[in-house]
Amino acid sequence: MAELGEDVREVMWGADAGVLNRTGWSQPALFALEVALFRLVESWGVRPEVVAGHSLGEVVAAHVAGVLSLGDACRLVRARAALMDGLPTGGAMLAVSAAEADVVAVLSEGACVAAVNGPSSVVVAGTEDAVGSVARRVSELGWRHRRLSVSHAFHSPLMDPMLEEFAAALEGIEFREPVIRLMSGDPTDPQYWVRHVREAVRFGDAVRAMVDDGVGTFLELGPDGTLSAMIQETAEVTTVPMLRRDRDEEESAVTAVAGVFAHGVAVDWEAFFAGTGARRVELPTYAFQRERFWPEWPAAPGDVSGAGLESVEHPLLGAAVELPDGGGVILTGRLSLRTQPWLADHVVHGQVLFPGTGFIEIALRAGDELGLQQIEELTLSVPLELPETGAVPVRVRVSQPDADGRAELDVFSRDGEEWIRHATGVLGATAVEPVWDAGHWPPTGAVALDLTGFYDGTEYGPTFQGVTAAWRVGDDVFAEVTLPDRVRDVAAFGIHPALLDAVLHGAALLEGAEPGTLLPYAWTGVGLHASGAATVRVRLSGSASEGIGIAVADGTGKSVATVGTLHLRAPEHVNRVRSLYRVEWSTSVPAVEVGDVRFVELVGGADVVASV
Structure with a gap:
């Protein structure tokens, strides 16, 4: 993928992790990883009914949904990352555990809502002073919060200087109608992607819309399970992260595919086992008793x-x-x-x-x-x-x-x-x-x-x-x-x-x-x-x-x-x-006339019968 830069692979597997943390490299690296994960599970027959993304992940979703060709998606990501990386350093972002309306009420001038990830999960972005003022206010209110380690205040007014140049970079890129349902605004409008850099990410709204439409299983394609945790806050659904930072990649990926399969998602197992030598075997033709070895406990009624x-x-x-x-x-x-x-x-x-x-x-x-x-x-x-x-x-x-x-x-x-x-x-x-x-x-x-x-x-x-x-x-x-x-x-x-x-x-x-x-x-x-x-x-x-x-x-x-x-x-x-x-x-018991019977009490075995 020359459009991402010839050295993306070397940066991703290089010895200097600091380089990968720079916006100019981290966004292309994330794009490459997430697209690769999608194509991997797609080759195993796992095909989604709807796709969505968070910030840069929405660009990945647009590509796999058919809105952007791979080349055009790479050009968009490269321009986006380079222009963000070229902005003056500074600014801050703060994650706050509170409802959006409550957070808006304590915002200082120079700070804005950068993301709404769930009913009580909001990210604030802006200048260092403005975000610091918000942090002090939410601390006084006793709300949980934490500073995010970022180089720039994304999705805030500090992105404004790059928007015009980014719009120019999108000229010549073809935006097509999606072939997979995409939870997004109007992805075929280039100006949507310009606004996307500046406006708040409303991931929680996208999750709620998908759940309301009947989506019950989410497969997260990314380097960790961050989005899975956000989804769980919004709805009680099945969330399966493809990778986890503290687990072996191959084991995590295989476990994830097995997890979605267990929840009703189709998997092409022949494609999954291709080249491994695995083969189907016939089950016994006789009735057999399964024996479980997983620990089981009876359900307790609770308090x-x-x-x-x-x-x-x-x-x-x-x-x-x-x-x-x-x-x-x-x-x-x-x-x-x-x-x-x-x-x-x-x-x-x-x-x-x-x-x-x-x-x-x-x-x-x-x-x-x-x-x-x-x-x-x-x-x-x-x-x-x-x-x-x-x-x-x-x-x-x-x-x-x-x-x-x-x-x-x-x-x-x-x-x-x-x-x-x-x-x-x-x-x-x-x-x-x-x-x-x-x-x-x-x-x-x-x-x-x-x-x-x-x-x-x-x-x-x-x-x-x-x-x-x-x-x-x-x-x-x-x-x-x-x-x-x-x-x-x-x-x-x-x-x-x-x-x-x-x-x-x-x-x-x-x-x-x-x-x-x-x-x-x-x-x-x-x-x-x-x-x-x-x-x-x-x-x-x-x-x-x-x-x-x-x-x-x-x-x-x-x-x-x-x-x-x-x-x-x-x-x-x-x-x-x-x-x-x-x-x-x-019919073997002889009938006996007993007159006008109103009540019968039977005592004994089956030899006594009565018609009333």
């Missing part, structure tokens, strides 16, 4: 006291509020696969369901609010489906305990405008006593069971495949259950729902158990004796048809949890249906 709530500090519940006049308590929460990614492994008939053991954990925590230590009974009526994106609001309602220390509990979720009741039960004040000493393990006389293919045919992910060993003693089944290391927030739960859910899988090993997945729907006598276990020993007795008794202990034999009776049910009616129950009309 909710300002909203009149109390934090319950639980992964599934965020806050609680006591109802007046002895009305009990309401607990709230939000269930989502983003904040609790382990839930995505609980898949039944292709649908991610909140595990039934999660309702047990919620009920136990709700009981803590009122000092209730036992779940006397809990019935699950409607499965809670979890969407791939978004969150499901949850409400837990617990009544005030009666004279016997018993309280009613209901768990709801919201689907659009509708509240759905998923579980109902009764909490009790009396703690369930531990019933099993698991100190000797495995139990005497235990016969090991073969678990080969134990989880075949299920859709559970690794988090819910916790049964690692099993034995049988008489009619009882004993099992060892472990949570995988990927589950990181075990201590935050009373008993982690994935661990308790895996405990229930041992029911499939009981005599007479039907094959296939079984889901819990009716619990009685549930008590928690210790929390935070990741590996447990389990004893299951009874049968899937008549009810199962469960005792859970930790690795030392200390009791963790007790379930008096649990009833399980096959999930054939779960997918896309909101109830574990079903209604069938039987």
